[in-house]
Amino acid sequence: MPRILLIDDDEQLGPPLAAYFARFELQLEHATRPSDGLARLRRGGFDAAILDVMLPEMDGFELCRTIRKDSDLPVIMLTARGEVMDRVVGLELGADDYLPKPFEPRELVARVQTVLRRRTAAPRPGAAARLAFEGGLEIDPATRTVLRGGQKLELTSTEFDLLHLLAREAGKVFSRDDILNHLRGHEAELYTRAVDIVVSRLRRKLEPLDCIKTLRNAGYSLALARSGGAPRG
Template identity: 80%
Template sequence: MHRILLIDDDAQLGSPLATYFQRFELELVHALKPSDGLALLGTGGFDAAILDVMLPEMDGFELCRTIRKQGDLPIVMLTARGEVMDRVVGLELGADDYLPKPFEPRELVARLQTVLRRRRGPGQGAAVGSLEFDGLTIDAARRSVLRQGVAVELTGTEFDLLHLLAREPGKVFSRDDILNQLRGHEAELYTRAVDIVVSRLRKKLEPLDCIKTLRNAGYSLALRRAAP
């Protein structure tokens, strides 16, 4: 059973949500304050975290930044309805997904299941194996990336985006194509999410110039296959 940490100062939210999560073999642990949540994360054993933006002690953005410095734990942010900038900032800081409040519990479970599938690794045969490029190695089985021989730590979303582009180098993927394939359901209108993840990925892969932008078209991998 996957263990999920919810950090939200709404004391009435945790218990009913935990009961609902049990239907999907998810164990929910609720922390009301960021300090309590970070202490729980320090004990280990969690598979993902859900962070509210409005929190005491520090806001959800600072909390996301703190957690992301410690590793690649999947993070889903809960944002105010209509606050696009909340979503932008959360994704820029390394969140894997976002969900506006108020939300339907089933939608939250669906988002969690998606990020957990990314963490477990690819479920299709085409995704297994190692892809070698000039200066870049992508190991799908281990979900690891080497940039010029140095390991690069990517979030699940970043890895899946890179692996998607790398399976067909040179092919242009539109933003909607990427959203559909990474999220596993119809793309939302908020396609800037793809631009943000690409920006994060580019920074982590520097000095390699891996991802090419085609204006009004999308993105492609701009690396040559390594010589056999």
């Protein structure tokens, strides 16, 4: 059963939410302080984390940044309703998804199931082949690893899925809506700014490779040739 850690200082939130998650075969544990949550995460065994933005000791943004220093664990941020900047900052720091408060428990479960499914799903037929590109970029869908010049890159699940999407059809232009529809496994508010944020993060991690190109009013493409051949378009 997947283990999920909720870090939220509302002591009344954990027990009923844990009971609800159990109906979907998800084990939810609750930490009310970031220091306790980080200690639990470092002991390992969790499959995803849910972080509230408003926390004692450190806010959810600093907590997400701390987690991202040494982990690609899927992270969902709980943000104040209507606070678009909270969502932007959370995504820039490496969160995989966001959900405004107050939320419906079923919606939170759906978000968790989506990030877990993206992390563990077997590649679709025809998408499992290892991809190698000029410049030393290698993508292995089976192990969800990416090498740049032989160096392993630490990518979040969302970053990996975006790179793999672009790499499978290198040279093809994907619109923001195309990318959102691929990355989100459930009906959700379209938030095209999220795509730009993830692309920006991915570009920084791929440096010095300059391979994700922006086509104004069209979208993004991977502009790298396959090793031994030209990019497919």
